Amino acid sequence: MTEINATAPKRGVPLWAQVIIWTLLVGLLVLVGVTLNKRQQGSVRPGTEIPDFTLTLFDGYQYEGRSKISLSDLRGKVVVINFWASWCKPCEQEAGELQQVWAEYADSGEVVFLGVDYVDTEPEARVYLQKFGIDFPNGPDMGTKVSQMFRTTGVPETYFIDQNGVLQYVKVGPFVSADEIRNQLDKMLP
């Protein structure tokens, strides 16, 4: 039988290199997928229990004399969290209405309004608050942690959280009237 001598060549990438390359590629794809998924989720949906967070308040805008406020401190009350910024023109459309409704409900002790100042500078924020006569608790969103937790899509956005810490309603964009705010609050109060 005719035979031929030949060396058997080593072909291809070593197994260890293949494992590393595939692991890196899969890891990268998972990372991209998770990031895209997070971005496409949109705002927190009604029915979600909102995790606890703490907001440092501006001087002069404290809550019952405290310079920090946590959501867990407000259990048993309806909490209205309004994201705003001094550079945000649509926020100006609802600023007066928010203050008006806050003034109506503040004495009941059943409702707390909380302003979260998003990506803003303090001097301009203070000018804005004074311009609209706002006196409910307000503070900067340090590190944009609160807005990231709510996955806000912009400002203004307002979140109504019930007495058990569960989100009941989200308003994206400015309120068109004070009645719109009142109606939502009355639905949530006993």
Place this chain on the structure above:
Amino acid sequence: MKKHLRIALQVLALVLILTGVWAGVAAAQGSTPTDDEVNAIAKQLYCPVCENTPLDVCPTEACRQWRELIRQQLADGWSEDQIKQYFVDNYGARVLGEPPRTGLNWVVYLLPPALILAGAFVLFRAMRSWIKPTSVEAGPAESKTIPLVQDDYVSKFEEELRKRK
């Protein structure tokens, strides 16, 4: 003589006063940071509101406020690092054009070079195999015998050759 001396002293005093005033004005002008100084820091920052637009060229009101804040901080004697740290503390690490080298951010720095090195390695291996094709003249000690497929025609041909010898 005394009169001349008095006039000379008055002129000297006037010159000293004017020099002092000029130096004061110059110092005051120097304490106001220029747009270039502000933008040198602003171009390293990104406002979360306007994604992918560096702060130095972003036209929004929010970014204008940030630039004015940088100008004020520079005028107050803050260093570049202090200003950047202030923005990170207040608005999060995502405002930085270059992510800090911590935690998961290392992926950004390590993955591209790792992929380039892996690609170079694969390319090197592939090129080496192109340059050194399958060898047929290797010695018996390091070779393997590969049986060829029997072909009736070849067998008959070889048989015929043997007969004719």
